[in-house]
Amino acid sequence: MTTNNPTNSVTVLGLGLMGRALAGALRRDGHATTVWNRTAAKADDLVAEGATLAASIRDAVSANTLIIACVSDYEALRDLLDPVGDLLDGRVLVNLTSGTSAEARETATWAAGHGAAYLDGAIMAVPAAIGTAEAVLLHSGPREAFDQHEPVLRSLGTTTHLGEDHGLSSLYDVAVLGLMWSILNGFLQGAALLGAAGVPASAFTELAKVSATTVAGWLPAYAEQIDQGAYPAFDSTIDTHLGAMAHLVDESEALGVSAELPAFIKALGERAVAAGRGGDGYAGLIDQFRKPSEVGA
Structure with a gap:
């Protein structure tokens, strides 16, 4: 498969609920979108909307300079991409998988070892909000890579670059989760008392x-x-x-x-x-x- 170099083309790896939402928003905003998932049938609706289903992970990675991944965890990401690590050189990998700041920094080192620019990310939204201003996406890593692909990333929601430290997105993510649970737990405590x-x-x-x-x-x-x-x-x-x-x-x-x-x-x-x-x-x-x-x- 030939690599697409235009800045509006993108590959999405992982088609769970969030991955499908990401790919759908990109396609609807006019970006040439290649998708891949272990269970190919999850791409059926996206293909019907104009996305291209890659036949293999190798085809998916080689299709575009920009790769967005949303899988179960960081280990799954590396397991997925290690066999095709030779193709990552010169590409930009945006990882929207949840994890810790340590995992983000370790994955950045791993990506650099394969010659890829790495942006770690966090999604502050439910799948239904992706593609709207209500969806907040945080990114950390090299500013140059973020600026180059911001027009594509902006299609997913309100995007923010937090800094060069790859771990910042994950840190902000867990900080907000702590805030969310504190508010919800306080409400549940009050509801129990009044109940x-x-x-x-x-x-x-x-x-x-x-x-x-x-x-x-x-x-x-x-x-x-x-x-x-x-x-x-x-x-x-x-x-x-x-x-x-x-x-x-x-x-x-x-x-x-x-x-x-x-x-x-x-x-x-x-x-x-x-x-x-x-x-x-x-x-x-x-x-x-x-x-x-x-x-x-």
């Missing part, structure tokens, strides 16, 4: 949304404090927060609702107070998050 009094979760939803929006508005000031290393208490001190944390634990236990999450939050507050941070604002808890976890703690 013990016969209040349906739906009755809590609007207040929860307003509260989440209010808290989100505090983040820029918190970020400034963290970056400056100073934590003035604009509203409440950690000492004051600790009292309210105790109320949450007590209420959970009294109602027969799990107190594990509130107890952990309270433990963080207690550690901060023990470290002399009781008079600081809540952002002073950052020191507790910066410490490595104690095994068995």
Whole structure:
């Protein structure tokens, strides 16, 4: 198969739900798209829309200069491409597979060993949002490679280049996941508490949304404090927060609702107070998050 060099042509490896969404968005935006998957039948709808199904992984890689991969994990990516590593020289590999920052950096070294420019990426969207502005895609790695292929990558959603460090996309990804789970777990805790009094979760939803929006508005000031290393208490001190944390634990236990999450939050507050941070604002808890976890703690 002859290599397509135009900057609007691309190969997509992996056609799970997200991979098919990526390939579909690229094709709909007018990019010549070659696709490959171990189960070829997953490409049927894409081929009907004008995509080209490569007969082999070798044909898929050799078809285009830009290769976008979305597979199960980093090990699967390397297992897939190792047999055709001789074809990677001079190509740009964009990996949208989820993993850790260490895996991203290791894969960048592996790709460089095959002569490929490597961009690690993270997708902040569900498959249905791909191709819209709601889909946020993060990229890290060589800026030159990103700039060269940004018009194609932009077809997938709102794209951002975070920096040359290949691990940044994965770090941002897990940071956002931690934020997401914290918000959702807080909502579930509240719904469980109210449910013990016969209040349906739906009755809590609007207040929860307003509260989440209010808290989100505090983040820029918190970020400034963290970056400056100073934590003035604009509203409440950690000492004051600790009292309210105790109320949450007590209420959970009294109602027969799990107190594990509130107890952990309270433990963080207690550690901060023990470290002399009781008079600081809540952002002073950052020191507790910066410490490595104690095994068995």
